[in-house]
Amino acid sequence: MRKLVFLGILVAALALTACGGVSNGAAPAEATPVAVRVGWLGFPDTLNPAYAFLTESYSMFDFVYSTLTTEGPTGEYIGLLAETWSASADGLTWTYKLRPNIKWHNGETLTAEQVAWNINAFIQNPDGWVTNSGYVIGFVSARAVDATTLEILTEFPISNMDYRASFLYIVYPPDFEKFATPEELQNFTNFSPIGTGPFKLATLDKDQRIIILETNPDYFSGHAKVDQVIYQTFDNSDALVQAIKVGDIDMTTEIPDSAFAAVSAFENVIAVSLPGRSITELIINSAPADHDPAPTRNPALKDPQVRLAIATAINKQDLVDVVLQGNGVTGVSIVPPTLGGGFWFNQNIKDVAFNLEEANRILEAAGYTKEADGVRSKEGVRLEMRLQYPSDQSSYPRAADMMANWLAEVGIKATPESVDPDSLVVATNPNADYDLVIWGWGSDPDPDFMLSVMTGEQYVEGGWSDSGYSNPDYDANYLKQQQVIDPAERQKIVWEMQEMVFTDRPYIILWYGNILQAYRSDRFTGFVQSPLGIDSFQSLMNVEPIK
């Protein structure tokens, strides 16, 4: 319904041919605390790390909470709560030496006991700590050796321990001990969290959609040079763009692709386009025929030649140029090229070239002949399919429109359709009721997550798989790469898995989009540009006002 409201604004814009900026509650300029005002389009629905799915929630976790390790701006892992850490020779015992004098926001001192409580809770209550449980697979238990030493025991050697530890936000146990059932734990919104992070959450106003963070002066590793960071939510991207233009906000965490060129041209605004970790793909329904409920799809999608023809008929470069307005690169593998500085990305995969004649030839050779209306068919199966996309993404309708036009030229009739994201989740998994879907992922810094999405065991209700891809060799490789400590050996397996997905095509990777952000260069300096974005906590701790 949000758009309905903006019909009015649009009409006003039509009449005036100018659209004034809509700003809500900008801080007065003469206020004494130095505040960085951040504009964004979302708002966290919860600050409970047990059950958080929005990236906005994770942005806040990074400010308020700390983890044992964290990803640095250059991609390697650095200690945060942990000063040093090491694994035993058999790889089954990890010992973390915590920094001394880490204080909770309420002044109490953090103990290794409390960290162990957290990790044991994640291990023992996977139904409650849903979002954390994936990161503790293979963990047996954690215990405090002394006040600043933590020991984690694992079932098998874990290849990506540092990455996993960087997602285990250590919460204040008294806030979380009181819940008897998983549901109670998940319903807790935790809107006044106590953490050990560089910022304290001072105000969270759900109605005004404003979050005020205050610098934590007792932070264990220096402290921010500004007093406050104020997040304010905008209802629409044009209003957000206008706000950075006139200086109502000092930075924005997101700019739509289609507005990036406009923002780059603003005076005193620096727009940054950073290679990120997101992928956008075309999902092809690959659910096994014996899946329950039985898949509802065009049966021709099972034919590898049809998949190849679809891949050949998509002009990825055009999608990048038009949909992303050049802010990204064409996609090929499920592992984006930025992970581990490119270490995990299989550079040997050679993508199929866009060629409409070739796509026509492939379908002709496979026995699909054109009918009177230009749509191909074989043995009564017409190449007609749905091309769906989630309605909350502003770039997908254009992408769908372009793809439908290319596919029409090779005799495939794809009907674009915008679908509510929640319905689309159910349609893809578990219902398997779809043909083609455009959707995207934000990858973790480690390839493990993206690889897990394609495993057969994730194709259950609530699992991450949406393609229904199921390949026993792939699944065996997935388990193997989790337990191989030697990075070179793990790389080999990870590359092989990418090759499998590329060849079988449950996904056709369309593009890797950049992170698009902007800040006012006349207000603040010191933003750190990295794949983490200029809104990472490391960046905001480094920001200082221009005198």
Add this chain to the structure above:
Amino acid sequence: MRDSWLLFKRSLSDFWKTFRRNRMGLIGATLVISAVFVALFAPLLTPYAPALVIRDEAGRGLTYAPPTVHAPLGTDDAGHDVWSQLVYGARVSLMVGFLAGFIAMFVGSFFGILAGYFGGWVDTLLMRITDVLLVIPDLPLMLVLVATLRQMDLKISPLTVLILVIGLLYWTSTARLVRSQVLSIKERQFVARARAIGAGHVHIIRKHIIPQIMPLIVANTVLILSTAILIESGLAFLGLGDPTQPSWGTMLNFAFDRNAISNGAWWFYLPPGLAIVWVSLGCVLLGNVLEEMLNPRLNGHHLEGEAKIVEMRANHG
């Protein structure tokens, strides 16, 4: 047969004589007819196919290019010529508007006549259905219906869904209007006489009722056209149009989603907006004038009769 044709011709020429003196009506008709003309001759009026991407020397799509000689209204976010899209969009917008409007007229008139003529339980049943549809807000209901029907994988095109939903939901006001008119007509003496000499229901409705309410239906249809076009634009703006067959609403949807305003690309969002205003304004002007002319009751107050006679005398004398 010949008699009735002559009668028709004469009433048509009478109608035209009155109509052409009405400036508002003429403006309305010009707006509507010009839009229909543009839609019919779209291929002759456009330099490019609407889905063609205009490219620079390097082969990249020219996105948000301002108006030039080659693209009179510039290009959109995907490098399509806006003018060509606008002209082809007229086809979709008008087709959905007209078809949905006609469906609404037929359903509304049918229900209105049945309810008004037969009365009793038929009236109660049909009017309660009408009441239910009247109290539910149109746009949200249509949004939900279109979205749901699309999901159901019925083998019909998105545009057909749109036409059916608008047409089958927007007949209520017509039904009410027609019913009230029928209620009054069926009590008149000529209807009673026809019944007395043994005329059946079908005959009475066809020969006596329908000719009497036809003017009302015609005027109402033109008004409904404008609403249907507006609703189609609204639904398409909310993303429920068919992106492969863009209407004016779909163009606005893309302009909004793809930040045409931030890009200062007025040539992308202004023309479809003005086109919608153009057609709906035309329909409203035309509809009001037709209603005034065809419905003698709206012609003036009975006390104005004297003044008219004086005026006529003056004209003749």
